[in-house]
Amino acid sequence: MSWRRVRAIMAREGLEIRRNRMVLLSMSLLPLLMVGVVIGSLLTIAGLVPADLAKQGFVPPPGLAGMNLQAAVQVLVNDQNMLYLILTPTLLPIVIGAYSIIGEKETRSLEPLLATPVTTGEIVLGKTLAALIPAVLLGLLQFALAIAAIGAMTSAPVLAQAVRPLWVVGVFVAMPLLAGLSTLLAVVVSARVNDVRTAQAISSLVVLPIVGSGVAVLVGQIYLTTSVMVAASGALLVLDALVGWLAVRAFGRESILSRLG
Amino acid sequence: MIRAENLGKRFGDRAAVEALDLEVAPGEVFGLLGPNGAGKTTTVRMLTSLIAPTAGRAWVNGHAIGADDAAVRRSVGVLTEVPGLYARLTAAENLRFFGRLHSLDDLDARIRRFLTLLGLWERRDDRAGSFSKGMRQKLAIARTLLHDPPVVFLDEPTAALDPSAARVVRDFIAGLRDAGRAIVLCTHNLDEAQRLCNRIAIMQRTILKVGTAETLRAELAGDQLVVTIREVTPAARAAVVGGVGDAALTEVDGRFAIATAAPDALAPGLVRALVAAGADVLRVEVERPSLEAVYLDLVGEAAPADAEDAL
Numbered sequence: 030m031s032w033r034r035v036r037a038i039m040a041r042e043g044l045e046i047r048r049n050r051m052v053l054l055s056m057s058l059l060p061l062l063m064v065g066v067v068i069g070s071l072l073t074i075a076g077l078v079p080a081d082l083a084k085q086g087f088v089p090p091p092g093l094a095g096m097n098l099q100a101a102v103q104v105l106v107n108d109q110n111m112l113y114l115i116l117t118p119t120l121l122p123i124v125i126g127a128y129s130i131i132g133e134k135e136t137r138s139l140e141p142l143l144a145t146p147v148t149t150g151e152i153v154l155g156k157t158l159a160a161l162i163p164a165v166l167l168g169l170l171q172f173a174l175a176i177a178a179i180g181a182m183t184s185a186p187v188l189a190q191a192v193r194p195l196w197v198v199g200v201f202v203a204m205p206l207l208a209g210l211s212t213l214l215a216v217v218v219s220a221r222v223n224d225v226r227t228a229q230a231i232s233s234l235v236v237l238p239i240v241g242s243g244v245a246v247l248v249g250q251i252y253l254t255t256s257v258m259v260a261a262s263g264a265l266l267v268l269d270a271l272v273g274w275l276a277v278r279a280f281g282r283e284s285i286l287s288r289l290g
Numbered sequence: 291m292i293r294a295e296n297l298g299k300r301f302g303d304r305a306a307v308e309a310l311d312l313e314v315a316p317g318e319v320f321g322l323l324g325p326n327g328a329g330k331t332t333t334v335r336m337l338t339s340l341i342a343p344t345a346g347r348a349w350v351n352g353h354a355i356g357a358d359d360a361a362v363r364r365s366v367g368v369l370t371e372v373p374g375l376y377a378r379l380t381a382a383e384n385l386r387f388f389g390r391l392h393s394l395d396d397l398d399a400r401i402r403r404f405l406t407l408l409g410l411w412e413r414r415d416d417r418a419g420s421f422s423k424g425m426r427q428k429l430a431i432a433r434t435l436l437h438d439p440p441v442v443f444l445d446e447p448t449a450a451l452d453p454s455a456a457r458v459v460r461d462f463i464a465g466l467r468d469a470g471r472a473i474v475l476c477t478h479n480l481d482e483a484q485r486l487c488n489r490i491a492i493m494q495r496t497i498l499k500v501g502t503a504e505t506l507r508a509e510l511a512g513d514q515l516v517v518t519i520r521e522v523t524p525a526a527r528a529a530v531v532g533g534v535g536d537a538a539l540t541e542v543d544g545r546f547a548i549a550t551a552a553p554d555a556l557a558p559g560l561v562r563a564l565v566a567a568g569a570d571v572l573r574v575e576v577e578r579p580s581l582e583a584v585y586l587d588l589v590g591e592a593a594p595a596d597a598e599d600a601l
């Protein structure tokens with residue numbers, strides 16, 4: 030594994046992505062939307078006053094006992110949105126990842142590339158990182174904007190809940206690992222199909238279970254705590270390694286070249 | 291430098307290349323000539339470790355194909371059939387990327403040298419996507435040679451080029467040859483093959499015949515001594531027939547063509563006899579069959595029916 034070659038691949042992909050405004054634009058849309066959702070839901074509950082909440086029989090969960098009722102509701106709403114913020118970056122690298130290998134076959138640049146000393150592992154790693162890094166950066170930006178909005182629209186205790194260890198681990202560890210998993214899956218698909226559109230369609234499908242597991246949390250199937258988040262991150266790390274290995278396996282240098290489009 | 295023994299490649303039940311033997315020395319341009327679908331590109335792909343042979347063995351720069359592919363890829367430069375450049379990258383960026391994959395150190399100097407040599411230095415900061423067909427081909431040639439590979443494969447290097455650009459590229463190839471590189475040149479251009487190649491292989495799935503342009507032509511039909519006289523008199527005709535003995539003779543409008551292996555031995559006596567017979571000798575020439583004739587004789591006039599290749 031030569032880091033110099035991995036970096037060369039990343040740099041080239043990066044240049045292409047930066048020069049393809051539409052890709053960057055479409056990637057940034059979803060994170061911006063999610064920040065909008067965070068702001069929008071805080072605005073929606075702004076009208077609720079503690080007296081009404083008490084009348085409706087709202088009881089804050091044990092962790093938030095002692096907090097004023099309005100703040101407790103804000104924390105619950107933010108918690109739900111925070112999970113979205115962790116899940117959405119999973120969708121961002123799919124377009125780039127799915128294009129990465131079959132796209133080069135279609136523009137015929139794959140053959141000269143494969144004729145150089147670059148190894149399959151270096152190609153897969155370089156392309157994965159190139160798709161993952163902008164997705165993670167956008168995910169972090171999205172988190173930073175959401176935290177800024179929460180800080181501006183709520184009280185200090187509510188803000189403190191938004192940056193408690195559960196979400197710090199979630200955003201800085203689980204989110205990149207999750208996005209890495211979907212990138213690698215997209216690269217696997219890209220190495221196995223015969224055209225770009227099929228790659229993008231299949232990759233989106235493949236990522237559904239990942240997002241689905243997040244939704245399971247939302248509807249209360251899994252109760253999220255910091256230790257659940259740490260355990261999930263550990264499991265994701267193993268999965269990432271596994272799918273990474275699979276991606277190198279799936280990339281048959283000869284079969285990609287000679288398979289008929 | 292390059293050696294192949296009984297090399298073969300099947301795609302499903304179709305044999306693209308079969309029982310191919312070849313050997314290319316340093317400083318040699320080896321031409322692969324053959325109709326569409328003859329297996330030239332497949333051969334190049336096998337010898338550059340891009341696809342694995344289904345039969346036989348081969349070595350490039352001392353490294354075995356299949357066993358030492360990384361070393362093979364380090365030793366070769368390949369100009370693929372289609373340039374395959376990155377359209378959104380500039381000419382210089384395209385080369386920089388490949389230079390980094392080859393771990394080259396003096397990259398800026400190399401990029402400058404090759405872009406200048408191929409007349410693209412002024413356009414170095416333009417995107418490859420904005421280049422004309424010929425400029426793309428030149429950039430791809432620069433990419434092929436950037437790392438100074440000892441073994442070079444060129445799949446139809448001048449196919450997209452105008453005559454003067456083709457000439458620049460041919461001179462360039464001749465320079466590489468003189469610098470001791472081993473070069474395999476796939477081409478449809480017989481004239482180009484004749485001018486550049488030390489040896490030419492005519493292939494159709496396998497190598498049908500290999501030799502210098504000279505030996506290939508000589509092998510087909512041999513030379514012809516052609517004597518043209520102003521007016522054919524019975525005496526003149528008798529002089530020719532008497533002079534050439536039983537050598538194959540054809541006569542058209544005062545033009546006698548005699549197939550012979552040794553025109554130099556025949557010509558002086560024949561001219562003396564004609565002059566003695568009172569004939570005015572206008573021209574005495576030696577004609578060789580063209581490489582084209584040899585080629586057509588070997589592969590047949592019609593290209594093989596191959597629907598996929600017509601696409």
Ligand SMILES: Nc1ncnc2c1ncn2[C@@H]1O[C@H](COP(=O)(O)OP(=O)(O)OP(=O)(O)O)[C@@H](O)[C@H]1O
Binds near residue numbers: 288305326328332
């Ligand atoms: N990936 C592939 N799958 C199936 N058949 C293939 C594949 N690549 C090449 N072939 C077949 O192998 C044969 C040789 O093809 P090849 O491209 O090597 O010919 P070529 O001599 O380079 O022709 P051209 O002059 O048209 O470039 C053809 O019959 C072709 O259809």
Ligand SMILES: [Mg+2]
Binds near residue numbers: 330331371445
């Ligand atoms: Mg070809």
